[in-house]
Structure formats: structure tokens, C-alpha cells
Amino acid sequence: MAGPDGHWTADAKCGAGKVAPDALFVEGAAQRDARAVCGGCAVRLLCLADALDSRADFGVWGGMTERERRALRRRRPDVESWYDELLGAQAVPPAAAVAT
Numbered sequence: 001m002a003g004p005d006g007h008w009t010a011d012a013k014c015g016a017g018k019v020a021p022d023a024l025f026v027e028g029a030a031q032r033d034a035r036a037v038c039g040g041c042a043v044r045l046l047c048l049a050d051a052l053d054s055r056a057d058f059g060v061w062g063g064m065t066e067r068e069r070r071a072l073r074r075r076r077p078d079v080e081s082w083y084d085e086l087l088g089a090q091a092v093p094p095a096a097a098v099a100t
Contacts, residue, residue: 038063
């Protein structure tokens with residue numbers, strides 16, 4: 001899914017103008033509110049995959065804090081592309097579904 005500019009950020013719930021940009025770059029208990037912004041976001045997995053692939057060190061991305069993302073990368077050091085890992089099966093339609 002990509003917005004008119006061709007990037008997932010155009011469809012991000014946090015980019016709808018109702019969330020201050022700094023609201024997703026908080027610490028402690030405020031991260032719970034920041035994570036809630038991601039609930040129901042249509043591009044949450046794209047956001048998370050992008051943050052994991054680019055090794056984003058700060059902020060809440062795709063509903064995960066920086067600590068959660070670091071722990072996930074430590075548990076799965078073999079993953080080269082989080083985009084493929086999280087979205088691979090969803091992004092490519094099965095061969096049977098492709099019209100000939």
C-alpha cells in the first residue's frame with residue numbers, strides 16, 4: 001500500500017495531522033499512548049518493517065518501541081529483510097490467483 005507520493009507514510013495514521021510529530025518519540029509511560037496511535041493503522045507492518053530494516057534507534061514505529069525492536073532483532077539475527085519477513089507472503093499474490 002502506498003499513497004499518492006508512492007510511499008507508505010502518506011497512508012500512515014500518525015500522519016493524518018492529528019498527532020504531533022514528537023508524540024511518537026517519547027520515553028517511559030508515554031510510549032503506551034504513542035503505541036496506541038498505531039492501532040488500526042493500515043500501514044503498520046510497512047512502518048515496522050521499514051524501522052527494522054533501517055535500524056531506527058528512536059521512537060515508536062509500527063507499534064513497537066526501540067527496545068522491543070532491538071530485542072526482536074537480537075532474537076532473529078538471521079533476518080536480512082524485515083519487509084520480506086513481515087509482508088512477503090502478503091505482498092506477492094499466490095500464483096493460482098494471478099489471472100492468465
